[in-house]
Amino acid sequence: MKKISLYFQIHHPFNLRKYRFLDIGNDHYYFDDYHNESEIQNMASSIYLPNNDRLKRLIETHDGNFKVAFSISGTTIEMFEKYCPVVIDSFKELVETGCVEFLAETYAHSLSSVKDENEFKRQVEQHRSKIESLFGQTPKVFRNSELIYSDEIGSVVASMGFDGMITEGAKHVLGWKSPNFVYCNSLNPRLKILLRNYKLSDDIRFKFSNTEWSEYPLTPEKYVSWIKSSGDTEEIYNICFDYETIGKQNNKESGIYDFVDSFVDLVVSDKVLEFDTPSNVIDRLQTISSVHVPYPISWSDEERDLSSWMGNDLQNEALNKLYDIAPLLQESGNAEMLEIWNYIQSSDHFRYMSTKWFSDGEIQMKENPYDSPYDAFINYMNVLNDFKIQLEKDTPEKKLVEGIAGLKKIIEAQL
Structure with missing residues (x-):
């Protein structure tokens, strides 16, 4: 059969x-x-x-x-x-x-x-x-x-x-x-x-x-x-x-x-x-x-590669910045931040930044909420920057530094 x-x-x-x-x-x-x-x-x-x-x-x-x-x-x-x-x-x-x-x-x-x-x-x-x-x-x-x-x-x-x-x-x-x-x-x-x-x-x-x-x-x-x-x-x-x-x-x-x-x-x-x-x-x-598949493939577009998500400088910059903060998240252990971390990793955010569809009429783009790949990149990077700032505040090292600074203020006030 x-x-x-x-x-x-x-x-x-x-x-x-x-x-x-x-x-x-x-x-x-x-x-x-x-x-x-x-x-x-x-x-x-x-x-x-x-x-x-x-x-x-x-x-x-x-x-x-x-x-x-x-x-x-x-x-x-x-x-x-x-x-x-x-x-x-x-x-x-x-x-x-x-x-x-x-x-x-x-x-x-x-x-x-x-x-x-x-x-x-x-x-x-x-x-x-x-x-x-x-x-x-x-x-x-x-x-x-x-x-x-x-x-x-x-x-x-x-x-x-x-x-x-x-x-x-x-x-x-x-x-x-x-x-x-x-x-x-x-x-x-x-x-x-x-x-x-x-x-x-x-x-x-x-x-x-x-x-x-x-x-x-x-x-x-x-x-x-x-x-x-x-x-x-x-x-x-x-x-x-x-x-x-x-x-x-x-x-x-x-x-x-x-x-x-x-x-x-x-x-x-x-x-x-x-x-x-x-x-x-x-x-x-x-x-x-x-x-034998030495280099990553996907089901996307005629090339069957990763260029829909990693095909231009905007996408690669955003992806690198995203995964650069993974150690901060591990340090934090904050469940709420982990939930947001999941949401901002979806591959769709990077496909929105793709420039392939400008030159290839066969590319099947899902609904894109942005007017241009550049708009998608700027919006995403703004979110990522704020997320990183919040994450840095939440790490044990940051909390320790803030705690020491607070104690110093108390000691100085009593002198």
Whole structure:
């Protein structure tokens, strides 16, 4: 049987409010609560709740033969808990079907895997604990922010006890190899690697509603035929895209809901195909070889690299300044500051600073609240500067100095 592993990403950042230079040192609240609340509530009512109901119905209709997986960032889970807890309840109902798996990722959907190994491990453990406490699952498979992966990152993930990791089946990495097999990490073969089939995924993610696409309209029969005709020996088709692809990027009028229903029906009734979760795939299929990825890749843009977040001087300056203050945070141990630290690490803040979309019309930019990359950079750096000032006040060394200064004043006053 050929396996299809279907999994969805859900991520929303805590977007920053307009934070001026004059606010530094005077106003220590950084987030646009109105925008964040209205955005997540709108997505919950129009996309997440209806989609969850649809998936539950499909699972029940097909007696558990339809299986899916989710990767939900910790920041998004916090938004659900704060603004629309009914979404959490909806996911718990999906878990009860026994056909839904949650993947681990970085809590903040951050770039920590390429900047700070200790911070990366902290976030992964925080996210894993959050999934365990909410949904009663201990994730066995890891999916990094934006599918970022390299040999070294995979080795770190293996050291944390994960059985498998998902990344992009980038053509410049695979060469003549197919993404439709299970591979392993080249430094630690114990970690199995699942590769996203970007063609099958992006045909739905980006092309489904494009009337100028040569394959438009995409029918379930055509899509299934592509999978079945890809090769007799190929074993696993990893199809992944944002959950909002169903209902937002492709709206009801596009026919996406009928497509999903019919696609599931066709696969479940087929004698060659079956749905399965990433952890089951890793348990049941053997690796055919290692995959060598010396430099980080991602699922972003045609380059499949990190240039969407680290492609210009603005982004690199902001990232370096951000992770330069990690030791201060560790010294502080302040839970409230740690919460803010998570929020300002989201990769979205750095994508807003990207200049790629000025020259590449194919770049798929998410909603950007800024007028220009420079505006995004200035706003972010203002926030980061104030955060650092507050953090420095909170460190034990700073408190000790202030305490000594206070004692000196008392002694001097008594002389």
